[in-house]
Amino acid sequence: MDSHSRETAYRILxxxxxxxxxxxxxIEEFYRFGLDDAEGTEQIKTMRHQLADAMKQIDRRDLLHSRDTDADVGTTIETTQEYKRSKLVDVLAAASQRVQQSLRTIEEYGKTIDGRFAKQVEAIRYRSYTVLKDCELKAIRNDRVTRLAVATLYALVDCMDSDVSLRMYVASLCEAGVDIIQLRDKNAPDRLLVQRGLVIAESLRDTNALFIMNDRADLAVLTRSDGVHVGQDELTVEQTRRIVGDELLVGVSTHDVEQVHQAIASGADYIGCGPTFPSKTKSFDSHAGIAFLEAVHRETKSTPRPAFAIGGIDASNLQQVAQAGFHRIAVTAAIHQAADPFAAARELKQQLTELRSRQSSGTK
Known part of the structure; x- marks a missing residue:
């Protein structure tokens, strides 16, 4: 290899x-400070040390002499997405891709210098596929769990009459402060649910709102939702996890304290508790009522989960819900059937924020 080619190879390496x-x-910093994951941190640290050991086979003086950052034309080339990282998961995805692509580059150009070195790098590259996959999936779940933890307003929507109307409606709900949107339409065929689900997923992509599919774990996967919500007659949490994996959220409807404890023990990420009041959109033989919310608040202090009161809740009775210890609600008619859904959603969100603030400050 001539001197120019050799210098080029060293510069690339x-x-x-x-x-x-x-x-x-x-990636290591995310494992360490974002996930408090000692095992993941150690895996990434080991990979760094393995590459450092492999790089010792290349004379570092040659690498340093080949470096010419000021003359690197790539430093002035930028893309529109390069400085756009709206979520931590985006940072992790970009870092993972950078690592894998660069390892392949080292491996290929390393072959021109030392085949044994290239073989070592190849082994690190293959290992990175497994380790970084785990990291990205954990980052996705962590992002969803983090957003769920601060969510207070959960809105249920149907398929509406078109993609356009649904997209506009979802956008207005997000602007009004809705944190979670669930697609629930018992009368819609599967293909329409998938079509509308994809519309919601795309509409929420650059927001902090979560998208939940009602009942159907299979459709949750197909629509790239953030999770699925199941009732007492649908799949169990364990069965649902077999379909959606660990990275999607799983919520469970509960109607008594025993069901609440069972949902938490089975690994549900959040629970819906109700019905609290008579509902305008769903009929029930009985209503668990405010007493149920008080019992849930009292009996889950040692095993907390985000819990959303549901059933007939609106601005007129929200204070009763808050007095029972609930500052998260799931609603349909209170928003969807309002004369101005945007204003209704915004009012509910403001009330939730004010009620929680009063409780925190100890005022009534």
Whole structure:
């Protein structure tokens, strides 16, 4: 290999190795500080050390002499997405791709210098596929759990009459402060549910709102939802997890304290509790009422889960719900059947915020 080709190879190896080390460090910090995951942190740290050991076979002086950052034309080339990272999961995805692509680059150009070195890097690359897959999936779940933890207003919507109307409606709900949107339409055929579900998923992509599919774990996967909500007559949490995996959220409807404890023990990410009041959109033989909410609040302090009161809740009775210890609600008619859904959603969100603030400050 002539001197120019050799210098080019070393320059590429130096730049690519730096990208790998930087990417791995970015991922390691998330495992360490974002997930408090000692095992994941150790895996990434080990990978960094393995690459550092492999790179010792390349004379570092040659790498440093080949480095010429000021003359690197790539430093001035930018893309529109390069500085756009709206969520931590986006940071992790970009870092993972950077690591894997750069490892392949090191492997290929390393073959021109030392085949044994290239073989070592190949092994690290294959290992990275498994480790970084785990990291990204954990990041996705962590992002969803984090958003769920601060969610207070959960709205149920149907398929509406068109993609356009649903898209506009969902956008208005997000703007009004709705944190979670569930697609629930018992009369819609599966294909329409998938079509409308994809509309919601796309509409929420760049927001902090979560998209939940009602009942159907299979459709939750197909529509790229953030989770699925099941009732007492649908699949169990364990059965649902077999379909959706660990990264999707699973919520469960509960109507008595025993069901609440069972849902929590089975690993539900959140619970719906009700019906609290007579509902305008769903008929029930009986209503669990405010007493049920008080019991849930009292008996789940040692096993907390985000719990949403549901059933006939609106601005006129929200204070009763809050006095029972609930500051999360799930509603349909209170928003969907309002003369101005946007204003109704915004009022509910403001009330929830004010009621929680009063409780925190100890005022009535």
């Amino acid at each position: 130096d730049a690519s190795a730096n990208r790998v080390f930087e990417g791995l460090r970015t």
